[in-house]
Amino acid sequence: MNQTKINIVSLGCSKNLVDTELLMKQLDANQFQVGCDEENSDARTIIINTCGFIGDAKEESIDMILQYVEEKKAGRIDTLFVMGCLSERYRDDLVKEIPEVDHFFGKFEWQLIIKELNKDYKPDFKNFRMITTPKHFAYLKISEGCNRSCSYCAIPIITGKHVSRPMEDILEEARGLVKDGVKELLVIAQDLSYYGHDLYNESKLAELIQLLSEIDGLEWIKLHYAYPTQFPYGILKLMRENPKVCRYLDIALQHSSDNVLNLMRRGINREKTIELITKIREEVPGITLRTTMLVGHPGETEADMEDLMAFVSEMKFERLGVFPYSNEDDTYAAINYDDNIPLEIKESRKDDIMALQQGISRAVNEKRVGAELKVVIDRKDAEFYYGRTEFDSYEVDPEVLIPIKGADLKIGEFYTVKINDFEDYDLFGEVI
Numbered sequence: 001m002n003q004t005k006i007n008i009v010s011l012g013c014s015k016n017l018v019d020t021e022l023l024m025k026q027l028d029a030n031q032f033q034v035g036c037d038e039e040n041s042d043a044r045t046i047i048i049n050t051c052g053f054i055g056d057a058k059e060e061s062i063d064m065i066l067q068y069v070e071e072k073k074a075g076r077i078d079t080l081f082v083m084g085c086l087s088e089r090y091r092d093d094l095v096k097e098i099p100e101v102d103h104f105f106g107k108f109e110w111q112l113i114i115k116e117l118n119k120d121y122k123p124d125f126k127n128f129r130m131i132t133t134p135k136h137f138a139y140l141k142i143s144e145g146c147n148r149s150c151s152y153c154a155i156p157i158i159t160g161k162h163v164s165r166p167m168e169d170i171l172e173e174a175r176g177l178v179k180d181g182v183k184e185l186l187v188i189a190q191d192l193s194y195y196g197h198d199l200y201n202e203s204k205l206a207e208l209i210q211l212l213s214e215i216d217g218l219e220w221i222k223l224h225y226a227y228p229t230q231f232p233y234g235i236l237k238l239m240r241e242n243p244k245v246c247r248y249l250d251i252a253l254q255h256s257s258d259n260v261l262n263l264m265r266r267g268i269n270r271e272k273t274i275e276l277i278t279k280i281r282e283e284v285p286g287i288t289l290r291t292t293m294l295v296g297h298p299g300e301t302e303a304d305m306e307d308l309m310a311f312v313s314e315m316k317f318e319r320l321g322v323f324p325y326s327n328e329d330d331t332y333a334a335i336n337y338d339d340n341i342p343l344e345i346k347e348s349r350k351d352d353i354m355a356l357q358q359g360i361s362r363a364v365n366e367k368r369v370g371a372e373l374k375v376v377i378d379r380k381d382a383e384f385y386y387g388r389t390e391f392d393s394y395e396v397d398p399e400v401l402i403p404i405k406g407a408d409l410k411i412g413e414f415y416t417v418k419i420n421d422f423e424d425y426d427l428f429g430e431v432i
Contacts, residue, residue, distance in 0.1 A: 005033040007043035009068075010132070011061055012051025014188050014224075016084060018141045020049050021129035023083075023110050028130055030119040036132045045079040046071070047113065050086035052158060054326040061086045069100045083110050085158045107158060108144075127173040134378055136412030137184035137220075137394065138177045142170050142208065146190040148227065150254075151265045151333040152297060152325060155190055162191060164199045167208055174212055183412065184220040184376060185212065186393060193227040206234030213244040219414060220376070222393055224250040228276055229267045236283035246390035247284055250319075252292040256311035257304035260297055265332065270311070277315055288391035290319035293353060296346030297325045298337035305349055312356055318364050319397055320357045322350045358424050365398070365422035372432060375400050375417040377409050385409050387417070389427075398425040407431055 006027055010020040020036060027034040035041060046068050050061035061084075071077045080101050087094060088107040095104055105112055114121045131138045145159040174185060187209070189195060196204025212221055221244055223235065228251060238245045255261050258269045268276075281287060293308065312320065324346035327339040375387040378394065384401040392398055400417055402409065409415060409431065421428035 004031070005035070005041070005043040006045045006047060007035050007038050007041040008047045008049060009064060010036055010049045011064060012049070012053065012057055012085065014139045014186070015141055015144075015190070016049055016051060017132065018129070018139050018188075019084070019107070019110055021131055022126075023047070023049075023113065024130040024132075025125050025128050026111070026114050026122055027117075029122045029125050030114065030117070032117075032119075034130070044077055045081070045117075046077050047081045047083060049110075050082060050084035052084070052086035052089045053154065054323070054328065056326075058086055065094075065098060065101065069098060072100055081105065081113055081116070083107070083113065089154070089158050127169050128176050129173070131177070131180075131182070133394070134412065135181045136376065136378075137186060138182045140170065140174055140177070140185045140187050140212075141165070141189060142187060143189040143191070143195055147194060148191065148267075149265050149332065151263060151337070152294065152328065152331055154328040154331055157330055159190065162194050162198055164195050164197070164204075166199065167204065167211065170208065171211055171215075174218070175215055178215050178217045181412070183218065183414075184222070185218065186222050186224060187212075188224045190225060191227045192223055192225055193230050193232055195232070197230075203230070203232045203234065205232040206238060209235060209238055209245055210242070213238070213242050218244060220244060220246050220390060222246045222248050222250075222390075224393065226251040228253060228273060231276060233279075233283075236280060239284045239287065247287040248290070248391055248393065249280065249287060250290040250393070254292065254294045255297070255300075255304070255308060257300070257307040260300050260304050260308075263299045263333075263337070264294075264297060270307075274315075288318040290321075290393070290397070291317050293320065293322045295322060295324055295349040295353065296341045296343075298333055298339050298341065300325075300341065300349075305352075309352065309356060312353060312360070316360050316364075317357070318361070318391065320353075320360075321396070322353045322357075324350050361398075362422070362424045365425070365427055368419045368427055369422060370419065372416055372418050373400070373429075374414055375402075375429070376414050377402075377411050379411065380404065380409075387415070398427065400427045400429055402429055402431060 024034045051057040083105040087104045091104045111121050143164045145162045146156045147162045373389045377387045379386050387400045415431045417429040418432045419427050419429045
């Protein structure tokens with residue numbers, strides 16, 4: 001067993017992962033050996049970074065905590081800390097229910113872990129991380145929190161109001177990442193659209209992305225989680241004209257029916273949504289749009305579902321995911337609506353949308369056959385190298401598969417690949 005080694009178990013979204021990586025850097029600077037999600041670790045101290053967004057994520061976090069409680073009871077670990085969103089939201093309950101945990105820290109209290117370990121927080125390293133992704137790309141979080149009031153969402157309850165990071169801090173972090181070998185930045189936030197309004201009284205997303213693109217050695221920038229209202233139109237010119245800014249945008253729309261959008265308190269209607277999508281595609285020819293839909297929200301009718309099916313069929317989003325509604329404590333929906341749509345109906349509606357999207361995705365891929373695309377290689381196995389185009393983000397999107405036989409490629413390098421075959425989601429190609 002290793003007394004100076006710490007293993008961090010990072011659950012939830014990429015924004016959580018950034019917090020894990022910041023903590024790892026601080027631990028490393030304090031002479032700890034630190035790992036992330038290590039199996040069969042001999043670490044005597046475990047830190048679990050939890051997710052508390054929806055029911056399944058909360059259950060996963062609780063199960064993980066209980067698993068390590070058993071490890072502690074068996075004497076295989078000495079210290080168990082819990083941090084993150086679940087701890088932020090339910091700390092009092094968790095302290096009572098799971099007293100075996102040595103300390104619960106809120107989402108924004110991870111720096112206190114250093115003090116609890118009798119070490120000092122190193123302010124000189126505040127914008128530096130130990131990345132856990134493949135070394136050629138990293139997530140870059142530019143803000144925290146959210147000012148929106150969507151009925152179903154617990155994020156503002158957990159994270160509070162939107163807080164933009166100063167541009168100089170973001171740029172310092174980005175330069176450090178690129179210096180360490182990062183070639184692709186996945187820019188993330190709960191709400192990219194609001195970036196800058198709180199610090200600078202206006203949208204600063206386009207200016208920030210332009211400054212990031214000027215970093216030597218950076219090849220790609222991808223944007224994740226824009227909001228449809230107060231959309232930062234200035235980024236569209238960058239996507240169209242700046243080769244480093246990928247023609248890719250993750251923008252969660254959630255629904256198309258005016259009835260459901262109103263119940264969701266989204267601040268937009270069907271007509272305005274279509275106008276926005278149309279403008280984005282006109283301004284950035286060839287852009288790939290990723291979106292998310294939520295089905296089974298209280299008050300959603302069969303007519304609303306038909307509207308959503310027609311909308312997805314008409315818009316033909318290149319990438320689309322669907323989630324069934326989850327009734328979250330203290331949200332507007334949980335307080336004011338009756339969650340009376342059975343789970344099996346929610347799941348059925350989800351399946352219907354995904355079946356429709358499967359055909360759309362296949363048609364999108366078929367049009368790629370014969371194209372020569374820039375591809376970054378992420379990994380390989382015995383048969384294939386697996387890469388991504390500018391139209392695909394890590395883990396959530398399809399991949400390009402290149403046969404190992406006859407190819408000698410390097411992980412993290414970019415190649416021109418000719419697409420010669422396709423499936424519903426993945427593409428196949430060869431380096432030229």
